[in-house]
Amino acid sequence: MQTSTQPRFGTEELSVFYGTNEAVKKINMEFPEKSVTALIGPSGCGKSTFLRSLNRMNDEIASARVAGRIWMDGQDLNDKNTDAVTLRQKIGMVWQRPNPFYKSIYENIAFGPRYHGTRGKKQLDEIVEQSLRRAALWDEVKDRLKESALSLSGGQQQRLCIARALSVSPQILLLDEPASALDPVSTGKVEELIIELKKDLRIVIVTHNMQQAARVSDSTAYFYLGNLIEHDDTTKLFSNPSNQMTQEYIMGRFG
Amino acid sequence: MENTKPASRGFARHRREDLIGKTYTYLCVLMLIVVIVSIVYFVASKGLATFTKDGVSLAEFLFGRNWNPTGDTPSFGALPFIAGSFVVSMLAALIAGPLSICAALFMTEIVPGKGKRILQPAIELLSGIPSVVYGFIGLTVLIPFISSLTGGTSVGYGVGAGALVLSIMILPTITSIAADALTSLPRGMREASYALGATRWQTIYRVVLPTLAPSLWTGIILGIARAFGEALAVQMVIGNAPFLPTSLVQSASTLTSVITLNMSNTVTGTVQNNVLWSMALMLLFMTFVFIIAVRLLQRRNKL
Amino acid sequence: MNAKTADKLATGIIVFFAVLIVAILAGLLGIILFRGIAQIDWHFLTSPSQNMKAGGGIGPQLFNSLFLLVLTMIITIPIGLGGGIYMAEYAREGKITAFIRLVVEVLSSFPSIVVGLFGLLLFVNTFDLGYSLLSGAIALAIFNLPLMVRITEQSFRAVPREQKEAGLALGLSKWKIITSILLPVALPSLITGTILAAGRVFGEAAALLFTSGMTTPPLDFTDWNPLHPRSPINPLRPAETLAVHIWKLNSEGVVPDAKQVAAGASAVLVIMVLLFNLVARWFGRFVYRKITASKRME
Numbered sequence: 001m002q003t004s005t006q007p008r009f010g011t012e013e014l015s016v017f018y019g020t021n022e023a024v025k026k027i028n029m030e031f032p033e034k035s036v037t038a039l040i041g042p043s044g045c046g047k048s049t050f051l052r053s054l055n056r057m058n059d060e061i062a063s064a065r066v067a068g069r070i071w072m073d074g075q076d077l078n079d080k081n082t083d084a085v086t087l088r089q090k091i092g093m094v095w096q097r098p099n100p101f102y103k104s105i106y107e108n109i110a111f112g113p114r115y116h117g118t119r120g121k122k123q124l125d126e127i128v129e130q131s132l133r134r135a136a137l138w139d140e141v142k143d144r145l146k147e148s149a150l151s152l153s154g155g156q157q158q159r160l161c162i163a164r165a166l167s168v169s170p171q172i173l174l175l176d177e178p179a180s181a182l183d184p185v186s187t188g189k190v191e192e193l194i195i196e197l198k199k200d201l202r203i204v205i206v207t208h209n210m211q212q213a214a215r216v217s218d219s220t221a222y223f224y225l226g227n228l229i230e231h232d233d234t235t236k237l238f239s240n241p242s243n244q245m246t247q248e249y250i251m252g253r254f255g
Numbered sequence: 256m257e258n259t260k261p262a263s264r265g266f267a268r269h270r271r272e273d274l275i276g277k278t279y280t281y282l283c284v285l286m287l288i289v290v291i292v293s294i295v296y297f298v299a300s301k302g303l304a305t306f307t308k309d310g311v312s313l314a315e316f317l318f319g320r321n322w323n324p325t326g327d328t329p330s331f332g333a334l335p336f337i338a339g340s341f342v343v344s345m346l347a348a349l350i351a352g353p354l355s356i357c358a359a360l361f362m363t364e365i366v367p368g369k370g371k372r373i374l375q376p377a378i379e380l381l382s383g384i385p386s387v388v389y390g391f392i393g394l395t396v397l398i399p400f401i402s403s404l405t406g407g408t409s410v411g412y413g414v415g416a417g418a419l420v421l422s423i424m425i426l427p428t429i430t431s432i433a434a435d436a437l438t439s440l441p442r443g444m445r446e447a448s449y450a451l452g453a454t455r456w457q458t459i460y461r462v463v464l465p466t467l468a469p470s471l472w473t474g475i476i477l478g479i480a481r482a483f484g485e486a487l488a489v490q491m492v493i494g495n496a497p498f499l500p501t502s503l504v505q506s507a508s509t510l511t512s513v514i515t516l517n518m519s520n521t522v523t524g525t526v527q528n529n530v531l532w533s534m535a536l537m538l539l540f541m542t543f544v545f546i547i548a549v550r551l552l553q554r555r556n557k558l
Numbered sequence: 559m560n561a562k563t564a565d566k567l568a569t570g571i572i573v574f575f576a577v578l579i580v581a582i583l584a585g586l587l588g589i590i591l592f593r594g595i596a597q598i599d600w601h602f603l604t605s606p607s608q609n610m611k612a613g614g615g616i617g618p619q620l621f622n623s624l625f626l627l628v629l630t631m632i633i634t635i636p637i638g639l640g641g642g643i644y645m646a647e648y649a650r651e652g653k654i655t656a657f658i659r660l661v662v663e664v665l666s667s668f669p670s671i672v673v674g675l676f677g678l679l680l681f682v683n684t685f686d687l688g689y690s691l692l693s694g695a696i697a698l699a700i701f702n703l704p705l706m707v708r709i710t711e712q713s714f715r716a717v718p719r720e721q722k723e724a725g726l727a728l729g730l731s732k733w734k735i736i737t738s739i740l741l742p743v744a745l746p747s748l749i750t751g752t753i754l755a756a757g758r759v760f761g762e763a764a765a766l767l768f769t770s771g772m773t774t775p776p777l778d779f780t781d782w783n784p785l786h787p788r789s790p791i792n793p794l795r796p797a798e799t800l801a802v803h804i805w806k807l808n809s810e811g812v813v814p815d816a817k818q819v820a821a822g823a824s825a826v827l828v829i830m831v832l833l834f835n836l837v838a839r840w841f842g843r844f845v846y847r848k849i850t851a852s853k854r855m856e
Contacts, residue, residue: 057723062650085269089729099720102743102849111738112728148849161724168728269731276733280648283640284658287707290700291661294668294676301679354575361576365569374576377583383831384586385761387804388824392589394808395817423582454565477667484669486764487805511671511764516809518675518768523683535675542667546660 008033009172009202014068014078016049016058024050025226026068031172036194036203038217038234040210042249046226047206051174054204055091056084072172089116092165096177098157100149100164105141108149108160112168127167135163136193155186162193173197175205179212191216210250214238222246295539301529302536305331309526316533322497324527331530333510335499337537339414340509342500343489344482346418351426352475356464358426359433364459371434382427390491393420398492405504412494415503420488425478432474436467469556473549480545484538486511510534587828594825597818603826606776607803612815616823618774621790622691622797623760623830626770629695629793630759634702635752641703642710647736666704673701674765682769689796694770701765702755709751713744742849750842757834761827763801771796772806800827 010030016023024046031037039047049058056077058064070077077087089112101108109128118124128145132138137159141152149160158178165173175194179187194203194216207213213220214234221231222243230243241247305311311331319332358378362371393416402411440463448458464471494506495516514531521528601615608614641662649655677697687693717740725735741748773796778788786792798806800823807813807820 055727057726060722060726085726085729085731087729088727091727093723093727095720095723097720099718099724101721101724101739112730115728115730115734164724165727269729269734272731272733276643276731276736277648280640280644283637284644286637287641287658287661287665287703290703291665293680294672294700297676297679298672354579357572357575358579360572365572365576370576373580377580379835380587380832381579381583383757383761383835384590385763385801385827385831387763387801388590388761388827391804391808391820391824392586395821396589423586426579454561456565456568457561459568480667484667484671486669486671491805491808511669514671514675515764515767518678519772532675535672538669538672542664542669542672546664546667 009072010070011050011054012069012071014050014053014066014070016046016053017065017067018061018063023226024053027228029221029228029231031202031204032219033202034198034200035218036198036205036216038213038220039204039206039223040208040213040220040249041223041229043208045223047221047223048176050223051176051204051206053078054172054174055088055093057093059084089168090170091172091174092168092170093174094158094161094165094176094178097181098154098161100152100157100160103149104146105149105152105160106145108164109167112164116168131163131167132160134166134197135159136189136196137163153186155182155189158182158186158190159193162190162197166197170201172202172204175203177206177208180208187212210238222249224249298532298535298539301532303533305526305529305533309529311526311530316530320499324530329526331526333513333530333534333537335497336508336510336513336534339493339500339507340483340511343414343417343421343493343507343509344479346414347421347425347482348429348475348479350418350422351429351478354422355426355429355474355478356433356471358430359437360459362434363437364455364463375434378427378430381423386424386485386488387491389420389424390488393488393492401504409502409504410494410506411504412492412506413502413504414493414500414507416492417489417507417509418503420492421482421485424485424488425481428481429474429478432477433467433471436470436474437463440466469552473552473556476545476548476552480542483541483545484511486515490515510538590821590824590828593821594823594828597822598825602822606774607819608813610813612813614813614815614819616800616803616819616826618777618790619798619800619803619823620826621777622770622774623799623801625791626691626694626698626766626797626799627756627760629691630698630702631752631756633695633699634706634755637699638703638706639710641707643714643736645707645711646714647732647740662704662707665700666708670701670762670765671767673697674768676700677765678768687794689769689771689773690794691770691797692793694766694797694799695793697765697769698759698762701762702759705755705758706752709755710744710748713747713751714740716747717743745849746842746846749845750838753834753838753841757831757838760834761801761831763799763805766799766802767805770799770802772798772802774798 008030011027014027015025027050039051041047052058053066054070056066058066066078068078072087072090076082101111103111106128109131110124113127114124118127129138132141137156140156149157152160162178179190182190191212194205197203205217217234219232220234220237222229222237222245224245230237230241230246232242237246238250241250305316306313316331316333317337318334319330320334321330321332322335323330358374362374397416397419398411400411401416402409405411444462444466445458448462453461489509490512493508493512495508495512496506497508498506500507514534518531521531603615603620604617605615606618607616645655645658649658674697677693677700681687681693681696682689721739721743722735725739730739775788775795777790779790781789782791783789784791784793787795804820804823804827807816807823811820813819
């Protein structure tokens with residue numbers, strides 16, 4: 001059932017409906033390995049909805065329906081026979097507002113791996129340290145792992161959430177405006193982290209911030225009213241977009 | 256689809272867990288449904304036996320004024336109790352309604368913030384006092400007081416005392432619904448009225464109250480529903496005579512008070528006992544009537 | 559009357575009524591506590607009640623009320639929790655959910671005396687449990703269930719949606735997310751609500767008259783074998799609770815000091831309910847602090 005147009009990781013004719021309203025319209029997109037893809041566009045353009053459908057978060061919303069295919073290593077993630085719970089493990093996600101579990105810092109990271117079968121204390125300790133190191137948080141929290149995650153600052157909490165996503169070794173990381181609720185210093189840290197992480201991961205990031213998209217991404221996609229208007233190398237898209245609408249948006253004529 | 260079987264242990268595990276969760280929660284919900292169906296079924300089967308098995312006519316039960324279940328020619332007119340229940344709960348709502356709406360206005364319009372900090376806990380405490388305690392206070396404080404008001408011509412028992420006690424008991428119900436409704440009102444609505452030069456009272460009277468009328472009625476109906484089903488507090492102060500209430504200070508009865516007093520003094524299966532179940536069925540029936548009324552009001556609210 | 563005067567008058571009336579309500583509450587509490595506290599001493603709280611002569615206490619009734627509350631909660635909490643979790647996490651808006659919502663609403667509106675009668679019919683007579691703690695606990699559980707469902711649903715709905723999504727993104731099962739991630743967040747308000755509901759159960763009498771009964775056998779507080787008829791924790795013995803005792807003293811009490819005992823018992827009942835209120839608020843906050851900011855967890 002594999003077709004030649006099928007991407008390693010990407011979407012084919014992906015649409016999302018809320019009731020009868022088509023919020024995302026037949027998107028074909030590929031997310032290359034070891035690179036950051038930024039999704040930009042005005043509020044309500046469907047970029048977040050699109051991102052959330054990639055790991056079937058929309059399953060939980062009763063009125064939402066997703067049509068089309070999401071390819072990952074030859075498997076259609078949107079197929080009704082595909083087990084959403086298992087696939088989500090391979091796709092990490094980080095949200096706009098930090099949402100650490102109401103547990104200790106250690107537990108926030110160890111919870112996922114333990115659930116998936118890692119039981120040994122030593123292995124778990126290792127995963128916790130590794131994940132926190134990759135999220136550039138280890139040095140700040142290594143002496144207070146037993147403290148509540150909610151005692152961390154907002155920026156630390158967000159990096160903890162990234163570490164938590166990394167704890168189950170995902171192949172893809174979805175970031176939904178991960179820095180929009182953070183101060184400039186924390187934002188800088190998160191951006192550095194994204195550039196560091198793409199060495200081993202595919203990263204898809206939704207952002208409202210043009211500069212941020214320009215700083216961290218390799219390719220950028222412009223969404224408008226549920227349509228994918230243009231997807232190109234970030235430098236190309238920002239300096240010389242081929243579509244008039246993209247240019248207008250980037251020049252700041254829209255939202 | 257050979258692609259879609261990552262036969263890891265996690266696969267089986269999350270399926271199993273979700274099955275457990277679903278089974279457990281669905282069973283709980285099923286339990287709720289079973290409970291409600293069996294309450295209606297059992298009470299109805301007993302309550303209807305009065306008419307189907309014992310041959311008491313429904314008309315006599317609903318409209319008969321004569322309650323004499325143990326006489327030589329027994330009669331089962333429950334009208335005095337039905338009327339007692341309606342009169343006492345309507346009166347209670349008549350007292351508690353305006354009081355509660357004033358309390359809600361005080362908390363949200365007159366002294367917002369501070370008023371709420373004082374009145375809210377007071378209302379919560381009132382709702383926390385057990386009904387037998389209300390009955391006891393009514394019996395030992397209110398009844399002698401009412402009696403002295405009548406100059407000793409009455410002992411004090413009656414629908415008047417019942418309504419007073421119930422009005423305090425349903426005050427929290429109506430107040431909290433009214434206060435919720437008032438808080439949910441968009442600010443702009445009031446400001447538009449003030450901008451036109453209306454006083455606060457004019458704003459409340461012409462804009463706020465009419466807009467919230469369905470919610471306020473919802474509160475009042477729920478208050479009546481609670482009063483209608485309340486048993487012990489009323490029973491302790493109403494006097495328990497099987498007569499139509501013709502005066503506020505004359506001993507009377509309600510459906511609940513008759514059931515309370517006679518259920519353990521009658522033999523199961525006899526008509527004297529079954530007719531009490533008919534009254535319980537009447538209480539159930541009224542519960543549904545109140546809920547339908549509230550639903551209709553809510554529908555109006557949405558328009 | 560001009561608009562200004564009307565405004566002043568209306569404001570005056572509203573303030574008057576508000577003050578009146580507070581005064582009524584103060585008066586009620588004053589009367590209950592003032593008349594009751596004089597009766598309360600160790601003897602009153604621990605010795606058995608008298609049937610004919612003065613000087614009885616409320617020991618067994620107080621024990622019955624507390625033990626019945628425990629039994630009721632053992633039945634209510636698991637079922638109410640399940641029902642509430644269903645409403646918050648599994649129910650999808652539609653006809654079935656609307657129907658279940660209606661069921662909960664109707665159940666919570668049933669007069670408690672009717673629930674008691676149902677208990678009499680089904681548990682006391684049909685299942686032959688007799689007037690017993692168990693019959694009473696089941697009746698009270700039915701009476702309390704809709705509230706428990708609502709408390710649970712509200713507590714779970716108040717958990718930020720992102721908590722659930724974070725669990726989903728880690729590949730956890732929905733049930734694991736509910737029990738391990740959402741439950742700890744919902745716990746503080748769950749506990750507060752449950753204790754408040756317990757206060758309501760504690761003062762309930764109408765549902766108990768015909769289920770747990772109006773008598774208590776002489777209890778042997780040294781015998782804790784639940785199978786013995788005189789054991790305080792035998793679930794199949796009749797048990798008059800504090801609230802039922804107050805009612806009985808007033809409607810058919812023959813002891814000469816019925817009014818005094820009732821006053822003392824009322825004060826104890828009200829103090830207990832106040833305690834439930836205070837503890838609910840305090841404990842909820844305590845658990846919240848414990849979960850969100852404690853130094854050590856696990």
